[in-house]
Amino acid sequence: MSSHDSHDTHKAHGHDQQNHGPHHVTSSATFLKILIVLLILTAITVITSRFDFGSANLLIAMLIAAVKATLVISIFMHLRWDTPINKIAFLCSFLFLSLLFLFTLADQATRSMDGANERTRAPVDKEWQHPSTLEKPQ
Amino acid sequence: MSHDHGIVVPAPGAGFLPHTVAHHFDSPTQEFQSAKLGFWLFLATEILLFGGLFAAYFFFHQVYPETFRLGGQQLSWKLGALNTTVLLISSWTMAMGVRSAQTSQKRKLLIYCGLTLLGAAIFMVVKIIEYKAKFDHGFLPVFGGTDYDQATHQLSWFKDYHNVMVGVQNPSLFFSIYFTMTAIHGVHVLVGAGLIIWIMVGAAKGRFHANYFLPVDLVGLYWHLVDLIWIFLFPLLYLVP
Amino acid sequence: MTTNAPAMGVATGSHDTVKKNYLEISKGFWSWAGTLDHKRIGIMYLIGVSLALLAGGVFAMLVRLHLWKSTGVLFDNATYNQIFTLHGVFMVFIFIIPAIPGSLGNMVLPLMLGAKDVALPRLNLLSFYLWLSGTCLALYAIVAGGFDTGWTFYAPYSIYTNQAVVSVGLGIFLLGFSSIFTGLNFIVTTHKLRAPGLTWFRMPLFVWAIYATAILQVLATPVLGITVLLVAFERLYHIGIFDPRLGGDPVLFEHFFWFYSHPAVYIMVLPAFGIISDLISVHSRKPLFGYKLIAFSSIAIAMISFLVWGHHMFTSGQSSYAMFAFSFLTFFVGIPTAIKEFSWVATVWKGSIALNSPMLYTLSFLIIFAIGGLTGVILGALNVDIHLHDTYFVVAHFHYVMMGSIALAFFAGVHHWWPKMFGVMYSEFYAKIACALIFVGFNATFIPQFIMGSRGMPRRYATYVPEFEGFHQASTIGALVIGTGVALMVGNLVLSIFTGKKAMQNEWGGVTLEWLSPTPPPLENFYEQPIVTTEVYDYTTLDLRTTQTPCS
Numbered sequence A: 001m002s003s004h005d006s007h008d009t010h011k012a013h014g015h016d017q018q019n020h021g022p023h024h025v026t027s028s029a030t031f032l033k034i035l036i037v038l039l040i041l042t043a044i045t046v047i048t049s050r051f052d053f054g055s056a057n058l059l060i061a062m063l064i065a066a067v068k069a070t071l072v073i074s075i076f077m078h079l080r081w082d083t084p085i086n087k088i089a090f091l092c093s094f095l096f097l098s099l100l101f102l103f104t105l106a107d108q109a110t111r112s113m114d115g116a117n118e119r120t121r122a123p124v125d126k127e128w129q130h131p132s133t134l135e136k137p138q
Numbered sequence B: 001m002s003h004d005h006g007i008v009v010p011a012p013g014a015g016f017l018p019h020t021v022a023h024h025f026d027s028p029t030q031e032f033q034s035a036k037l038g039f040w041l042f043l044a045t046e047i048l049l050f051g052g053l054f055a056a057y058f059f060f061h062q063v064y065p066e067t068f069r070l071g072g073q074q075l076s077w078k079l080g081a082l083n084t085t086v087l088l089i090s091s092w093t094m095a096m097g098v099r100s101a102q103t104s105q106k107r108k109l110l111i112y113c114g115l116t117l118l119g120a121a122i123f124m125v126v127k128i129i130e131y132k133a134k135f136d137h138g139f140l141p142v143f144g145g146t147d148y149d150q151a152t153h154q155l156s157w158f159k160d161y162h163n164v165m166v167g168v169q170n171p172s173l174f175f176s177i178y179f180t181m182t183a184i185h186g187v188h189v190l191v192g193a194g195l196i197i198w199i200m201v202g203a204a205k206g207r208f209h210a211n212y213f214l215p216v217d218l219v220g221l222y223w224h225l226v227d228l229i230w231i232f233l234f235p236l237l238y239l240v241p
Numbered sequence C: 001m002t003t004n005a006p007a008m009g010v011a012t013g014s015h016d017t018v019k020k021n022y023l024e025i026s027k028g029f030w031s032w033a034g035t036l037d038h039k040r041i042g043i044m045y046l047i048g049v050s051l052a053l054l055a056g057g058v059f060a061m062l063v064r065l066h067l068w069k070s071t072g073v074l075f076d077n078a079t080y081n082q083i084f085t086l087h088g089v090f091m092v093f094i095f096i097i098p099a100i101p102g103s104l105g106n107m108v109l110p111l112m113l114g115a116k117d118v119a120l121p122r123l124n125l126l127s128f129y130l131w132l133s134g135t136c137l138a139l140y141a142i143v144a145g146g147f148d149t150g151w152t153f154y155a156p157y158s159i160y161t162n163q164a165v166v167s168v169g170l171g172i173f174l175l176g177f178s179s180i181f182t183g184l185n186f187i188v189t190t191h192k193l194r195a196p197g198l199t200w201f202r203m204p205l206f207v208w209a210i211y212a213t214a215i216l217q218v219l220a221t222p223v224l225g226i227t228v229l230l231v232a233f234e235r236l237y238h239i240g241i242f243d244p245r246l247g248g249d250p251v252l253f254e255h256f257f258w259f260y261s262h263p264a265v266y267i268m269v270l271p272a273f274g275i276i277s278d279l280i281s282v283h284s285r286k287p288l289f290g291y292k293l294i295a296f297s298s299i300a301i302a303m304i305s306f307l308v309w310g311h312h313m314f315t316s317g318q319s320s321y322a323m324f325a326f327s328f329l330t331f332f333v334g335i336p337t338a339i340k341e342f343s344w345v346a347t348v349w350k351g352s353i354a355l356n357s358p359m360l361y362t363l364s365f366l367i368i369f370a371i372g373g374l375t376g377v378i379l380g381a382l383n384v385d386i387h388l389h390d391t392y393f394v395v396a397h398f399h400y401v402m403m404g405s406i407a408l409a410f411f412a413g414v415h416h417w418w419p420k421m422f423g424v425m426y427s428e429f430y431a432k433i434a435c436a437l438i439f440v441g442f443n444a445t446f447i448p449q450f451i452m453g454s455r456g457m458p459r460r461y462a463t464y465v466p467e468f469e470g471f472h473q474a475s476t477i478g479a480l481v482i483g484t485g486v487a488l489m490v491g492n493l494v495l496s497i498f499t500g501k502k503a504m505q506n507e508w509g510g511v512t513l514e515w516l517s518p519t520p521p522p523l524e525n526f527y528e529q530p531i532v533t534t535e536v537y538d539y540t541t542l543d544l545r546t547t548q549t550p551c552s
């Protein structure tokens, strides 16, 4: 089915695409700038963790991590310049992951509100104890 | 079925090899984009695979915040930060490596891949040092024995020799999550290192150049994913909020 | 659909190697075991999943025979637990999930798209071998002491039980990645290898269904992978995440498990929908009523299926608020599903119906799926489910969907594409008898189970109160009838390879691209790249001569 003349046209076409088509070559300067920003953000993560913002600490840490992740994904992984379908394919995973987080954590957070946890929790005959509180064998 | 009528992508010059497009593709672009989409989808599955672990982390962080705070303090944030820096830099060298392949710079490609590999090695060595320290504190499963005693409800692996995790509920859980997450991540680092070696072998032969750099691109994406996951692991485990 | 391709089988001027069909082009063990051809991989899957179906069927028969008397007939209780677990694991993970995508999807999808192969043939072969390795691990687990957790592997029992859960867990991890790679491959193939002119809304609905399935395979299965891995770690290292003795939470296991396993129901059933959509059009000789609605409803089902997993956990101790949300969201699944059912019925209406064996299976599907789907809505209601949870009502409901709908659609598809795959026709007479036996036997098996379940007969019990004996015996007799029907069907199909008469080039008069390639197809599927110029299911373009020309 693939006759030889059709190959020649494909070859010329494909060549053209390879040279100025979908492949984005990022400049070294951009990569270096992104690396420096990433390292600075890592330092900021460490510094903010030294202060106590209460429950906001988790949020701040995750926001900074999200910014770093965005930089890695869009620049280092070239997703910014990639095709729409590749963007959808990858970013979908975060969407569906958020569903797993949402329902699982919402269940945990609301369990004690209705007493369901106490009502239905399987009885544990003996709770876990720290090793130091037990007499050592021998 | 390698057919003799596959389309050939020529080498850009001396020292490089041409690439033959698989028989069922009509053009090199089609081949490139198919592999690329397939690989992005594979990376999506990796995100969801790790996602389960992150969900477990957030779940138990919600239940036992004190355990996680105290547990996080037992880890060395300095070593964690060092590893974060190493991995970020290796991510940069990998990006530069892909760039070198795109611009047909064989020597640079080999150097950047070598540097990335060095980053992977440093990361793993630091990891081993960390694991060793946890083992000495009596926190490490596997080597410390993995039995569970029905009578005393004791885990043989969780010893806590220095009694630092006293006064919190179920401290073994934090270390379980720490080891599970970092071990699975570590396996990915090792796989990534193997793939980079494979790329270096091909690069030395001149297989990758401006007209064909698909495998370098894909391995690069994989390595960035390893970095990506660590970006979240570092603050969650070492700087527990 | 018309194309610029010459009528099949009459291509001229090609080399002999191109003209040889995929079955004849090379011989020997390695030409199959190492093949990258999607059609041969499809055949290998077909053989593999059929053997898994037979194994799962044997386990099912053992369960049914054991339950002939209220005291149990064949096994002690522990062995009974292992037997029903084997039935579940083989049927769900080794048969149903890979069955339609692996065999028929591999075989037909690239043909329908006018492609030479799937986009990533090596990955395709890898997924077959992952399936094989996973199956071998499950078989090994039987030898290594068996497993008795049920196919759901619920913690904490799966952590405490003294059986080969780790091997079977790792087996399921491999089976999961087999499924992921199959789905990934089909997504890429559908995006990148469509023939010129084959726009998204000219694709056959089987392709749409497999595409929607693939989304689920890629996005849901990794969570199952990490879940079984964690169970394995739990057993090997006592990490305690799912172990309440160590502060872990078994309900978290259920969240993880059902995050995959509810979408998995659609991984199983969406390909069946695809087969039914295509077959109903071909055998009613009518374009599908509501083509776009069916296409979009597949995607809608795939998306909604990620929002409802908690309806399996109404008695597990999750929060009442979560239960309310999950129950509410569950009802939305009914909408796209009903759209499909009504569209199929509307397609049959006033069609020129050919009552051949694929169509008989299809019509059986329509009846059984209506019952299976509607009892699902009943179970989705929170208050009703509390009563029916873990009873035979649930068992009957999901068998109406799994066995009665999906397996029947699989049989329909196999009968429909059999002449395409092998170039031979089975005996229609015996095929119809087999279909009738399966349909009657199926209802005889599971209608009593609905009644028992609504009266409180719990599932998975090795013994039961004597008042249910009559129902159980009716159910067992029904199962024997199904077994006879399946044996007849398999015998009829296998025999046709050796003694069947030659099939026509286009046995059923289909107009999707797979019928425009020669029968059986050559290695690269088409002699020339097909170009699509007409809408899908346009039967005015059918070249009637091709339905009367025997295949080469």
Ligand SMILES: [Cu+2]
Pocket: C261, C262, C265, C308, C309, C311, C312
């Ligand atoms: Cu469900």
